[in-house]
Structures are given as C-alpha cells and as structure tokens.
Amino acid sequence: MKYDYLVVGAGLFGAVFAHEMAMQGKAVLVIDKRDHVAGNIYTENRMGINVHKYGAHIFHTSDKEVWDYVNEFTEFNNYINSPVAVYKDELYNLPFNMNTFSKMWNIRTPMEAKEIIKKQADAEVDRIRKERAADEFEPANLEEQALSLAGRDIYEKLIKGYTEKQWGRDCTELPSFIIKRLPMRFVYDNNYFNDRYQGIPMGGYTALVERLLLIKQDDEKSSLPGSITVKTGVDYYDFVKMEGNIPAEPFESVNGDSFGRILFTGMIDEFFGYKLGTLEYRSLRFETEDLPDVDNYQGNAVVNYTEREVPYTRIIEHKHFEYGQGKGTIITKEYPANWKHGDEPYYPMNDDKNNKLYTQYVDMAKEYPNILFGGRLGQYKYYNMDQVVRAALDMVAAQ
Numbered sequence: 001m002k003y004d005y006l007v008v009g010a011g012l013f014g015a016v017f018a019h020e021m022a023m024q025g026k027a028v029l030v031i032d033k034r035d036h037v038a039g040n041i042y043t044e045n046r047m048g049i050n051v052h053k054y055g056a057h058i059f060h061t062s063d064k065e066v067w068d069y070v071n072e073f074t075e076f077n078n079y080i081n082s083p084v085a086v087y088k089d090e091l092y093n094l095p096f097n098m099n100t101f102s103k104m105w106n107i108r109t110p111m112e113a114k115e116i117i118k119k120q121a122d123a124e125v126d127r128i129r130k131e132r133a134a135d136e137f138e139p140a141n142l143e144e145q146a147l148s149l150a151g152r153d154i155y156e157k158l159i160k161g162y163t164e165k166q167w168g169r170d171c172t173e174l175p176s177f178i179i180k181r182l183p184m185r186f187v188y189d190n191n192y193f194n195d196r197y198q199g200i201p202m203g204g205y206t207a208l209v210e211r212l213l214l215i216k217q218d219d220e221k222s223s224l225p226g227s228i229t230v231k232t233g234v235d236y237y238d239f240v241k242m243e244g245n246i247p248a249e250p251f252e253s254v255n256g257d258s259f260g261r262i263l264f265t266g267m268i269d270e271f272f273g274y275k276l277g278t279l280e281y282r283s284l285r286f287e288t289e290d291l292p293d294v295d296n297y298q299g300n301a302v303v304n305y306t307e308r309e310v311p312y313t314r315i316i317e318h319k320h321f322e323y324g325q326g327k328g329t330i331i332t333k334e335y336p337a338n339w340k341h342g343d344e345p346y347y348p349m350n351d352d353k354n355n356k357l358y359t360q361y362v363d364m365a366k367e368y369p370n371i372l373f374g375g376r377l378g379q380y381k382y383y384n385m386d387q388v389v390r391a392a393l394d395m396v397a398a399q
C-alpha cells in the first residue's frame with residue numbers, strides 16, 4: 001500500500017503526529033519494535049491496577065492548549081503528586097516545604113525555617129572559603145553547591161544519597177551546574193509540581209494513546225478523513241529496504257509498502273549507524289512485585305529513599321495514582337543504572353559533549369528533508385509528556 005507517512009515509534013510523539021496527519025486526510029503507517037503501543041508511557045492493567053511499566057508518569061502542564069488537547073482523548077483524575085522521602089527511620093514531605101522543615105527542626109514558621117537554612121548555608125560557605133583561603137565562594141562540585149543553597153541537614157538527609165544513586169557517582173565528583181537552584185517553598189504545600197494542570201488519565205495512558213492511534217474503534221474520533229494502521233513488534237531496521245539505515249526515495253518496506261515521508265522517533269545516532277559517535281543516556285532498572293495479600297503497601301504513590309545504602313531510589317505503588325480501593329497492590333522499585341548499547345535509553349545526558357554530537361547528527365539529517373526526527377530519542381531531549389505533545393503539534397504545523 002502507498003502511505004503518506006511511515007511513523008517509527010508508537011510513543012506519545014508518534015501517536016500525536018499520526019493522529020494529526022490522519023485529521024488532515026493522510027494515510028499513516030505506525031510501527032513500533034515493542035509488542036505494544038504507547039512507548040514509555042505504556043500502562044498495563046493487572047489486578048485491576050494500571051501499572052506504569054516504564055516508570056511513574058504524572059501529567060502536568062501550564063500549557064492550556066496542550067491540556068485541552070489531551071483532555072479530548074481521555075479524562076484526567078485530580079491526582080496531585082506529593083512524594084514522601086524516607087531517610088533511615090525519618091519521613092519527610094517533598095518538595096522541600098514547610099512540612100519538611102517543620103518535621104526536620106520542630107519549628108512552625110517560615111521565618112524560623114529561613115533563618116536555620118541561611119545559618120547552615122552561611123556556615124558551609126565560610127568553612128569552604130577558609131579551607132581554600134579564598135575571599136570569593138565558587139562551588140567546586142555539586143556537594144558544595146547544595147550545601148551553600150540548603151545547608152547541611154537538608155543536604156545530608158534529602159539530597160546527597162539520592163543524587164549519588166541517580167548519577168552513580170559521589171556528589172563531590174559531580175559538577176555543580178547539575179543543581180542550579182533548589183526550589184524551596186515556605187508554605188505548607190506538598191504539591192510537587194508548580195504547573196496549573198495535573199492528573200493521571202483515568203483508565204491509564206495506554207488508552208489515551210490507543211485513542212490517538214484510532215485503535216479504540218468505539219470512539220467518534222476514529223472517523224477521521226485519513227487512516228492510521230498500527231503494527232507492533234516491527235523494528236524499523238528489519239522493515240525498510242535499506243542502504244545504510246536510510247532507504248532510497250520513494251521509501252519502501254521489504255514487503256512493498258511505500259511512503260512519502262518518514263517520522264522517526266527512535267535514537268537519531270542509531271539511525272545514522274553511529275557514524276559520528278554514540279549519544280549517552282542514563283538507564284533504569286525496574287523490579288515489580290505483585291502483592292495480592294497487601295491492600296496498601298506504603299500509603300502513597302511515590303516514596304523516595306534518600307539514603308545511599310538503600311540501592312533503589314524510589315518505590316512506586318501504582319494503585320494510588322488512581323485512588324484504587326481494590327484488593328491487593330503492585331509496587332515497583334526503581335534502580336538507576338548506567339547505560340550501554342542494548343539497554344533502554346531513559347534519560348538523555350544533555351551535557352556539552354553530547355549536545356554537540358547531537359547537533360552534528362542534526363546537520364547530517366538536513367540532507368534528508370523527507371525524514372523527520374521527533375521525540376525524546378529523535379531529538380535527544382529530556383521531554384516531559386506535555387512538551388512532547390507541544391513539540392509534535394508544532395512539527396505538524398510546520399509541515
């Protein structure tokens with residue numbers, strides 16, 4: 001068959017793009033190498049619970065247009081992310097706010113909290129200046145930066161171990177720019193995000209993507225002027241007739257389908273056969289446990305473990321994202337991991353070295369105007385979901 005577009009990747013970016021192209025009357029084929037759609041926002045329903053298979057996902061945005069857009073495809077609940085941090089046998093609210101400070105120092109007012117933080121932070125800056133016999137304070141690493149912003153108590157209990165686990169290195173070996181500022185709230189407010197809109201799609205993220213891709217046929221939105229065909233378990237590199245990884249135009253698949261243009265949402269460096277070098281990522285490992293005999297494991301969807309000695313960074317209890325009341329529960333322990341070829345690339349390492357390499361790939365891509373690159377892997381950007389929707393809509397508008 002002759003398609004207008006081949007969309008590689010059935011994640012959020014690919015799904016929004018495909019939907020909008022079908023709205024414009026285009027015929028779109030979407031392929032994904034995984035055996036399911038929705039990419040990293042995939043949720044799998046087990047024991048009546050929507051499990052966030054690739055990590056906890058909370059939709060939050062201040063972009064009203066994006067919020068209205070996603071609400072056309074699903075109803076969101078009123079979930080507000082309010083994680084809790086565990087340090088040894090102590091428990092604190094996040095983000096850093098009056099609940100955190102009050103628990104840490106047994107105080108009540110913002111003035112008291114500000115005074116303690118300032119006193120501790122000033123003491124650290126003085127100590128470092130003296131050690132270096134320097135008049136000015138310039139943080140030499142992340143530890144010094146965090147101490148100068150938050151003081152010792154918050155750093156030791158809530159920042160140090162967690163950050164070291166995330167990056168796999170001591171805070172003294174990490175650059176200070178990773179923490180530019182530490183958001184602190186001097187009100188009693190545990191809402192982790194500052195955005196105007198927030199929630200979890202009722203019924204899970206997979207249903208949202210299925211509606212975008214017109215898989216849910218009961219939906220009135222499935223009668224669009226164009227069409228979307230979805231094939232999962234299909235890797236791009238097995239699918240196209242290739243010279244290198246780039247088929248000659250008009251693009252063709254091994255079984256004769258042809259395409260006007262391609263949107264690629266996989267890794268851009270892989271697409272070009274790593275010719276210029278490899279872009280780096282941080283990865284994650286998830287350990288999920290079904291607990292049919294436990295109804296409420298931790299009383300909150302997200303609990304962070306801030307000690308370095310506990311190997312995971314957080315435990316997610318999925319049912320709490322949707323206020324689940326049923327029997328049994330499912331938890332996931334999240335372990336940060338180094339990334340190597342073949343691992344799931346979760347977080348782009350957007351430092352100078354990698355960003356420079358990425359722009360070289362972008363220059364290379366300019367030679368192929370009929371191949372578009374989108375999403376967190378194609379554009380090598382840490383995108384939140386709302387930013388993905390915005391970027392996909394902008395890309396559609398630019399065609």
Ligand SMILES: Cc1cc2nc3c(=O)[nH]c(=O)nc-3n(C[C@H](O)[C@H](O)[C@H](O)COP(=O)(O)OP(=O)(O)OC[C@H]3O[C@@H](n4cnc5c(N)ncnc54)[C@H](O)[C@@H]3O)c2cc1C
Pocket residue numbers: 008009010011012013014031032033034038039040041054055056057058059060234235236237265266267284346347374375376377383384385386388
């Ligand atoms: C642990 C974690 C937690 C997150 N939490 C949040 C959150 O709370 N809130 C938020 O807004 N955002 C969150 N995000 C970000 C969110 O996951 C992304 O914004 C979103 O999933 C990106 O969508 P995408 O379509 O660009 O990429 P993906 O979802 O990765 O989709 C790309 C798809 O392309 C497919 N693919 C790749 N290569 C090929 C190939 N060769 N052939 C065929 N298919 C291929 C992949 O299988 C994948 O399905 C989180 C991310 C992570 C990693």
